[in-house]
Amino acid sequence: MKLLNSMVFGAVLLLSFNPAQADEVVVYSARNxxxxxxxxxxYTKETGVQVKFVTDKEGPLMARLKAEGRNTPADVFxxxxxxxxxxxxxxxxxxxxxxxxxxxxIPQHLRDPGNEWFGLSVRARTVVYNRNKVKAGELATxxxxxxxxxxGRLCLRTSKKVYNQSLVGMMIYEHGEDKTEQIVRxxxxxxxxxxxxxxxxxxEAVAAGLCDVTIVNTYYFGRLIEKKPSLPLAIFWPNQNLKxxxxxxxxxVSGAGVTxxxxxxxxxxxxxxxxxxxxxxxLYADVNLEYPANPKVKADATVNxxxxxxxxxxxxxxxxxxxxxxxxxxxxxxxx
Amino acid sequence: MIAAEKAPAxxxxxxxxxxxxxxxxxxxxxxxxxxxxxxxxxxxxxMLHPDQTIWDHLWRHVLPELLVNTLxxxxxVGVGVTLLGTGLAWLTAACDFPGRKFFAWALLLPxxxxxxxxxxxxxxxxxxTGGLATWLRESWQIAWIPPxxxxxxxxxxxxxxxYPYVYLTARTAFQGQGRRLLEAAQSLGISRRRAFFRVALxxxxxxxxxGLSLALMETxxxxxxxxxxxxxxxxxxxxxxxxxxxxxxxxxxxxxxxxFFVLALxxxxxxxxxxxxxxxxxxxxxxxxxxxxxxxxxALATSFAGLVFLLAFVIPIIQLLIWTRxxxxxxxDARYLDFAWHSLLLAGLGAALVVSLAMALGYAQRLRPTPAxxxxxxxxxxxxxxxxxxxxxxxxxxxxxxxxLIIDTWREQTGEEIGxxxxxxxxxxLLAYCARFLAVGFGPVETGLARITRTMDEAAQVLGATGLxxxxxxxxxxxRAPLLAAAALAFVDIMKELPxxxxxxxxxxxxxxxxVFEMTSEGEWERAALPAVAICVVGLLxxxxxxxxxxxxx
Numbered sequence: 001m002k003l004l005n006s007m008v009f010g011a012v013l014l015l016s017f018n019p020a021q022a023d024e025v026v027v028y029s030a031r032n033x034x035x036x037x038x039x040x041x042x043y044t045k046e047t048g049v050q051v052k053f054v055t056d057k058e059g060p061l062m063a064r065l066k067a068e069g070r071n072t073p074a075d076v077f078x079x080x081x082x083x084x085x086x087x088x089x090x091x092x093x094x095x096x097x098x099x100x101x102x103x104x105x106i107p108q109h110l111r112d113p114g115n116e117w118f119g120l121s122v123r124a125r126t127v128v129y130n131r132n133k134v135k136a137g138e139l140a141t142x143x144x145x146x147x148x149x150x151x152g153r154l155c156l157r158t159s160k161k162v163y164n165q166s167l168v169g170m171m172i173y174e175h176g177e178d179k180t181e182q183i184v185r186x187x188x189x190x191x192x193x194x195x196x197x198x199x200x201x202x203x204e205a206v207a208a209g210l211c212d213v214t215i216v217n218t219y220y221f222g223r224l225i226e227k228k229p230s231l232p233l234a235i236f237w238p239n240q241n242l243k244x245x246x247x248x249x250x251x252x253v254s255g256a257g258v259t260x261x262x263x264x265x266x267x268x269x270x271x272x273x274x275x276x277x278x279x280x281x282x283l284y285a286d287v288n289l290e291y292p293a294n295p296k297v298k299a300d301a302t303v304n305x306x307x308x309x310x311x312x313x314x315x316x317x318x319x320x321x322x323x324x325x326x327x328x329x330x331x332x333x334x335x336x
Numbered sequence: 337m338i339a340a341e342k343a344p345a346x347x348x349x350x351x352x353x354x355x356x357x358x359x360x361x362x363x364x365x366x367x368x369x370x371x372x373x374x375x376x377x378x379x380x381x382x383m384l385h386p387d388q389t390i391w392d393h394l395w396r397h398v399l400p401e402l403l404v405n406t407l408x409x410x411x412x413v414g415v416g417v418t419l420l421g422t423g424l425a426w427l428t429a430a431c432d433f434p435g436r437k438f439f440a441w442a443l444l445l446p447x448x449x450x451x452x453x454x455x456x457x458x459x460x461x462x463x464x465t466g467g468l469a470t471w472l473r474e475s476w477q478i479a480w481i482p483p484x485x486x487x488x489x490x491x492x493x494x495x496x497x498x499y500p501y502v503y504l505t506a507r508t509a510f511q512g513q514g515r516r517l518l519e520a521a522q523s524l525g526i527s528r529r530r531a532f533f534r535v536a537l538x539x540x541x542x543x544x545x546x547g548l549s550l551a552l553m554e555t556x557x558x559x560x561x562x563x564x565x566x567x568x569x570x571x572x573x574x575x576x577x578x579x580x581x582x583x584x585x586x587x588x589x590x591x592x593x594x595x596f597f598v599l600a601l602x603x604x605x606x607x608x609x610x611x612x613x614x615x616x617x618x619x620x621x622x623x624x625x626x627x628x629x630x631x632x633x634x635a636l637a638t639s640f641a642g643l644v645f646l647l648a649f650v651i652p653i654i655q656l657l658i659w660t661r662x663x664x665x666x667x668x669d670a671r672y673l674d675f676a677w678h679s680l681l682l683a684g685l686g687a688a689l690v691v692s693l694a695m696a697l698g699y700a701q702r703l704r705p706t707p708a709x710x711x712x713x714x715x716x717x718x719x720x721x722x723x724x725x726x727x728x729x730x731x732x733x734x735x736x737x738x739x740x741l742i743i744d745t746w747r748e749q750t751g752e753e754i755g756x757x758x759x760x761x762x763x764x765x766l767l768a769y770c771a772r773f774l775a776v777g778f779g780p781v782e783t784g785l786a787r788i789t790r791t792m793d794e795a796a797q798v799l800g801a802t803g804l805x806x807x808x809x810x811x812x813x814x815x816r817a818p819l820l821a822a823a824a825l826a827f828v829d830i831m832k833e834l835p836x837x838x839x840x841x842x843x844x845x846x847x848x849x850x851x852v853f854e855m856t857s858e859g860e861w862e863r864a865a866l867p868a869v870a871i872c873v874v875g876l877l878x879x880x881x882x883x884x885x886x887x888x889x890x
Contacts, residue, residue: 056838063729067736198859204465331397
C-alpha cells in the first residue's frame with residue numbers, strides 16, 4: 001500500500017495539467033529559439049498576450065501536430081522554408097486565414113495561394129565568389145554555373161539541405177525536369193570537391209582558393225564576413241537580366257500558418273499580423289540578417305549594403321510542390 | 337549469456353512471487369519489451385502502406401551506395417572501437433604504467449562530448465580550409481594531408497567518440513576477473529601474452545561484446561555525425577525520405593528494415609554464445625597484483641593512452657573552449673542554470689530509471705533463462721538501434737492517442753475542454769528515454785549478472801538469503817561496478833539526447849542539449865560550443881564518481 005501511495009504521489013509530481021489559457025498563443029516552431037524569442041518577448045510586452053513555444057525540426061513537429069489531431073495545443077506552426085509549410089497544408093494541418101492585414105503586408109508570391117501560410121522573412125540564395133579569382137562579369141546565372149568554364153571551380157553545399165532542394169525545385173518549374181537534370185549534372189561535374197555540410201564551409205573553401213564560386217544564403221555570407229571581414233568574398237546577384245520565368249534571385253521564406261485545430265485562432269491571426277507589420281518585420285529579419293517579407297520595410301543596413309536585386313516572383317509554394325521531384329533529380333544526377 | 341541448461345534454483349522465483357504474486361519474470365520482461373515494441377509497432381505499421389515511387393527511386397539511386405557506405409562504417413567502427421576499447425581497458429584494469437590512475441577515468445571523458453560536435457571540430461581543423469591544414473600549407477608548403485571528409489575520416493572520428501563504450505564494459509569485465517586466473521595460467525607455463533589471449537580475453541568477451549553492440553547500434557542510428565561529414569548511410573536515407581521527400585511512411589519502412597537487421601545480428605551473436613558460461617571468476621581481484629610494465633613498454637602504454645586521450649578529448653575540448661571564450665560574454669546568461677538543472681534532472685532520473693528497469697529485465701532473464709526470454713530481452717533493448725527521431729515519433733503517437741482519448745472522453749462527459757494530460761510531462765519523457773536507452777543499462781547489467789554463479793546463489797540460499805534479501809545482500813554489492821557503469825552510460829547518453837527531448841519536453845523547458853540543437857541547426861557551430869562544454873562539465877560528474885567508486889574496489 002505504501003508503494004502504491006508513493007507511486008501515486010510520484011505520478012502527480014511527474015504529470016502536470018496543461019489547461020488552455022485564454023490570453024496566450026502556442027507556437028510550434030522550427031525557427032530557432034534565438035531568432036524568435038526576442039520577437040515573442042516584444043509581442044508580450046506590447047499586447048500582454050503570452051506566447052508559449054516549443055522548437056524542433058519541421059518533420060517531427062508535423063508528425064506531432066498530426067498525432068495530436070484536434071486536441072493539439074498548437075495554434076501556430078512556424079518554419080524556415082516554404083516546402084514544409086506547403087507540406088503542412090497538404091496534410092491539412094493548417095487552415096486558411098482571411099486577413100486583410102496579411103494580404104496587404106505580404107506579397108503574393110511569398111504566401112500560400114490558399115492563404116494557409118505566409119512568408120514572414122525572405123531567405124535569398126545567391127552566388128558568392130572569390131574576388132581575387134573571378135570577375136563579376138564572368139558570372140551570369142545559376143544555370144551558367146553548369147557550363148564547362150567553371151570546371152573544377154565550383155563548391156556546393158549538400159543536396160540534403162532544403163534551400164538547394166527549393167532552388168532545384170524552382171528550376172524544374174522554370175525549365176522542366178530534363179533540362180534541370182542537365183544543369184545539375186553540370187554543377188556536379190564542375191565541383192572542385194565533395195559537397196559541404198553547410199554554406200559557411202563552402203564559402204570558406206572559396207575564400208581559401210579551393211574553388212572560386214558557390215551558392216549560398218545571404219545571411220551566412222553576412223555572418224561570415226562579420227566575423228572575418230578580410231575574406232576575399234563578394235556577393236553576385238544571378239539571373240538579373242532575364243525576361244522569362246527564370247528571372248531573379250531564388251528566394252525561400254521563413255514563415256508560419258495557423259493550425260487547423262487552433263484553440264486561440266483569433267489570437268494566432270493577430271500574432272501573424274503583428275509579425276508581418278512594419279514594427280516587427282525588422283526584428284524578425286534583422287536578427288539573422290534576412291530580408292523582411294513586407295516590401296514597405298527596409299532591410300538591415302549590413303544587408304542593404306549588398307545592393308538591390310530582383311527576386312524570382314514564382315510563388316514559393318512551388319518549392320514544396322516540386323521538392324520530392326527535385327530531391328530525386330539530384331540523386332539521379334549524383335549530387336550528394 | 338546465462339547458459340540455458342539449468343532451471344533456476346528453487347526459490348529463485350520468490351523474488352517476485354513473494355512480494356507480489358502476479359509479478360513474474362515474464363510479466364516484467366514483457367512489460368519492458370512493450371515499452372519498445374509499441375513505438376516499434378507504430379513505426380513498422382508503415383509497412384502496410386508502401387510508397388512505390390519513393391521505393392523505386394531509393395532502390396535505383398540511393399540504396400546501393402548507402403549499403404556499401406554503411407557496411408564500411410560498421411566494420412570500421414566495429415574493429416576500431418574493439419581494438420581501442422579493449423586494449424585501453426586491459427592496460428588500465430590489469431597493468432600498471434605511469435599515468436594509469438589518471439587515464440583510467442580520463443579515457444571515459446569523450447563520452448561526454450556529443451559526437452557530431454567532435455566531428456565538426458575535427459573537420460574544422462583538418463579540412464582544406466581548417467586551421468591545421470592551412471598552417472601546414474602556408475608555413476610548410478605541405479599541400480596534401482589525408483582528406484578528413486572521407487570514409488576514413490568519419491570512421492576515425494566515430495571510433496574516437498564511441499570507443500569508451502567498449503572501454504567501460506571491457507574494463508568492468510577485466511576488473512571482475514581478478515588476476516588469479518592469469519597467475520594460474522602463467523604458473524602452468526603459459527606466457528603472459530598467451531594468457532591474455534587464451535584466458536583473460538575470452539572471459540571478458542561478453543563485456544566487450546556488450547560495449548561493441550552499443551557502439552554499433554549508436555553508429556547505425558547516428559544522423560548527426562555522418563551529416564557533418566556528408567557521408568550517406570542507411571540512416572541518412574531514412575531522414576531523406578522523411579524530411580526531404582515528406583514520406584514518413586517510407587522513412588518508417590527503412591527504419592523497420594534497419595531494426596530487423598540489428599535484431600538478426602544480436603540474435604545470431606546470442607546463439608553463437610549459447611552453452612558457454614562466463615561465470616568462472618566472479619570472486620574479484622582482491623589482493624591481486626597488477627602487471628607492472630617496465631621501460632619501453634611502460635612508455636609505450638603511456639603514450640598510447642595519452643594519444644587517444646589527446647585526439648578524442650583534449651583537442652576537441654580546447655577548440656570548444658576557444659569558441660566558448662569568444663561567445664561567452666553574449667550568450668552565457670542566468671538561463672544556463674536552468675538548462676543545466678533540467679539536463680541534470682532528466683539525466684539523473686532517467687539514468688536511475690533505465691538502470692532499475694535494466695536490472696529488472698536482467699533479473700527476469702536470470703530467473704527464466706530460456707531462449708524465448710533471451711529473445712524478449714533483445715527486443716526490449718532494440719530501441720537503441722532506431723534513429724532517434726523515428727523512435728520519438730513512434731513513442732509520441734500512442735501517447736498523443738491516449739491523450740486524445742482522455743480529452744475526448746472528458747469533453748463528452750463534462751463538456752469541458754482540458755489540455756493534454758500526458759504530453760509534455762516528465763513521466764512521458766523518462767519513459768521515452770527508457771525505450772531508447774534500456775540497452776545502455778542492460779548491457780553492463782546483463783554481463784555483471786552472468787558473472788554471479790549459481791553456486792553463489794545456492795550458498796546464499798543455504799545461509800537463508802533468498803528473494804529480495806538475496807538481491808540486496810548478495811547480488812547488488814557484487815553488481816556495484818556494472819550498475820555504476822550502466823548508470824554513467826545512461827546518464828551521459830540522456831544528457832546528449834536530442835530527438836526525444838525536443839519532441840516531449842514541456843513548453844519552455846530547454847536543456848543543454850536542446851541549446852546545442854538551436855545553434856547547430858542554423859549552422860552556428862561556434863555558438864554551440866558553450867552548451868557543448870556545459871554538457872561536458874555536467875557529464876563529468878557521473879564519470880568521476882563512477883571511476884572513483886569502481887577503482888576503490890580493485
